[in-house]
Amino acid sequence: MRKRGGRKSASPRFCLRTTFFPRAPPLEFKFSLLSGINLLTAIFMVVLGMVAWRLSRGRGLALWMFAMGEWSLLECFQLGAVGIPAKVFWSVIEYLGTLYGAVFYLLFALEFTGLERFVTRRNILLLCIVPTLTLLLAATNHWHHLIWADFTAIDNNRIIYHRGIAWVLGVLSYTYLLIGIATAFLGWSIFRYPMEYKMQSILLIIGVLCPWSANFLYLTNLSPLPGWDATPVAFSVTGALFFYNLFKYQFYDIRPVARDMLVEKMPSGILVLDSQNRIVDYNSAALCFNSIAGENCLGNTIDTFFPNWDNMLQGNAASDNRLEITQNQHHLELNISALHDPNGHLVGRLLIIRDITERKQIELERERLLTELQQAQTEVQTLCGLLPICSHCKKIRDDSGEWTRMEAYIQSRSDAVFTHTFCPECLEKHYPGFAPKMPQNPPQQ
Template sequence: MKVSLVVGILVLGAAVIDTLVGSLSLRRRPAAGATALAVLAFCTGLWVVGYGLELGAAGVAAKVFWARVQWVGVMGAMVAWLAFGLAYAGFDQYTRPRYLALIAALPVLTVALTWLNPGGVMMQDATLRAVGDLTVLVQDRGPWFLVALAYGYAAAASGMALVAYAVVASAGVYRIQALALAGALAVPTVANVAYVLGGTQTIDATPFTFTVSNALALAAIRRFDLLDARPVSRRLARDSIVEHIDDGVLVVDALNRIVDANGGAKRVLGGDDPTGDAVDTVIPDWPEIVEEGRGDVVFGTTHGGRTYDVSVGSVTDDHDRLVGRIVVFRDVTERRLQLQRLDVLNRVLRHNVRTEMNLTYGYADLIRERTTDSELADYAERIEDHALELVNVADGAQAVDRALDETRLGEVVPVHESVANAVARVRSRYPRATIRVHSVPRDVDAGAVLESIVHALVENAAEHTDAEDPIVDVEAWADDDTVTVRVLDTGPGIPEEEREVLERGRETPLEHGSGLGLWLVSWATQTLDGSVEITENDPRGTIVTVTVPRAPPEPSGPDGNAQNA
């Protein structure tokens, strides 16, 4: 078979596949990398067609002309490949015209030098050499050829490094795409290295290998969604999250200079960009906040001062050396105002209402004892009942406040003590109730707030019952990670509407619980990262099961006894 026929078939095949890849890529616009891949395909197509025309041309001048045409495709392909790598890896900002102009500066200069070739800077001494039934153009390389060659290999390696980075940064989800692209790059690169090292005395196989390269690219587009889904790098995702969250975020270096700020931080600071400023000129009490790890700061805005919870986290390198800090601003103005309102309402409920209801109860009791009017005595007794009910509500609010006191939330006590104390308190208030305690584990610790949970459940069972002598059972057990307490009663059960309200975690004016006991159980359990389950007892009553994390044992000293903190 004639060499010219083989070359013709290879040129035609490569040109067809190049055209398919370029057309498919153009249809995917404006997908990231689509335009770059289309330009890459058309440039390699120009390269292979130009080389085919060079081999078929007669005479040195014609062959030199088509050799120069190829250089447009060669250098254009390098720029397009690098631009595709940047887009594929998520560095789209570097594919803007001003950056592409910088990337293309040396290739444009190379093309110009190829056509002008002053002083033989690119090629010298063009001659012909027969290869089969074809003649091959042989030229000595000028000094700029080596510069262009180095740029081409550097661009190829950089583009592949960007593809590899994108795959690694996206946890390897796009490995098949990366393998296809690696193969598409490796085949012509190996062929070109072999041709360059061989001295350019024979036919250059590089353009024909684009048949394989573009076939792989075509498969990546059609089968592996190359242009439809690109890797979402963790860097790109994190940058997007940080920029779009409502919270303000500052990045501070080891010298306490602000090196970056997201849009939220700029809004908090009045719209100015604080980059380059010393952080202590922006955030009041900066040393104290760094030491504590967080603190409240009031920033003035056009709408008045607002309160922000400022938290500080350290950024360290692989050797745990401090390289900077991340500062996050969270607007807690409404939360702080709500807490203030709740504190005031809680104080009024616990103190003022309780005091007034005690007085109301006392006066009603005097009226009932001193009046001879039986109807008036009945009214006085009803007033007493309602006043006592409100006093109980105030006591319940006080119990909730005491149970959820932040100073107690970190305490750890033995489970058997929590259960025993809770049961003893209920027995003293409801002496007619029979409270049976079963199988409570010893030498097992949990949060101190567990006592309030057990007390609320047992008291609820003893109080809300239709039996003259109610019976309540309490049992507990533990495994390696959790402690479970179960309270069983034989009363009328918890109304369904109260269960639903409790499970939704809110009340409405038309649908609400009758007291605070179950709310205390729910809130206190949440503070311990536990769970509550309410089921029906058989044949009658309620079973409430509370599961909370088991506290780790205290460290032992040299004598084997627990060390006191």
């Protein structure tokens, strides 16, 4: 280590004791305005974390706030500590909040955007591998100087850290990667959620950009106060915006609960498509209709999983409709609702899918029973019953008591078709002059 002005750096033996903490360096503290600002920020972030822990169902936000509070508090100690060894001592502990805070921020973004299924113990452990290794490297920096290559003391009890390759990979690259991914998820929610949730997401992104902009100025030595990392203090802006969201919109508590209760628990499948018929949201029931893998669903067109649906939707582009289709031997009822922006432009579609296979089977069974019943009634009327016939005119009395000609009665109860002619005896008896001219066997009809 070196100080400006040619002073010798501290001995490696002193750094070893500082790193593993068998005996902490002298805790001489020089309070300053910057230390006070960081202390107030730490208190504010811890209070916000406690409120978030109590009000929100997920824990990502609360853990993130606690990590930022730890970062601010240890930055307060680092600023007030006198001497490079003491400052390095507090910087190592400060890395707990710095490194794991990015992980907690990503967990919060996943929970807020409805991707809680990715917040698993396995994924959390994987995300913590790099921060843990980086923290160990910081604690043993005196052996390899991979995190901090050197330190330079400047005025007003501040130092400049000369960082090594492990810091670039483990701190700068990894934490900014997680922050970028999490911010992208929040940005995605701006286009995914209704207007009230869009405002929440915009405020969240503004709150996140403030501290990381301050951190960028610190890392590039563009800060007006060299050696002072204003990132924790900038989190006070983040905290204020988050408090506003918590009490104005009650965000992060209502959204996941409402989605689980109203969408995930619905027996009907729900698919939300954009204007290009790409899947942008779905519930668990929708995955059952065609064995869709959820992780491969988002971003793909509807035709990927439901062939010919794209053409069907194009034919019902801008209107609401109700269709019945057959998919994999299942009868489905498809309700299509067009989604429009405030200007009336089509931005997507909402598809509600219901499996009506059982209802269709019941309808087919009912039609079959009705057909059999009608056939049975016809057979009963045709084959059974005593027929009162007039001995003189040969009319038949029907069920209502009316006397009907025999031909009409039989024809109404069968498929028989009648023709009229003369038998040979009647022809000879009544029309003797025509007997040779009339055919004896008229053509069948």
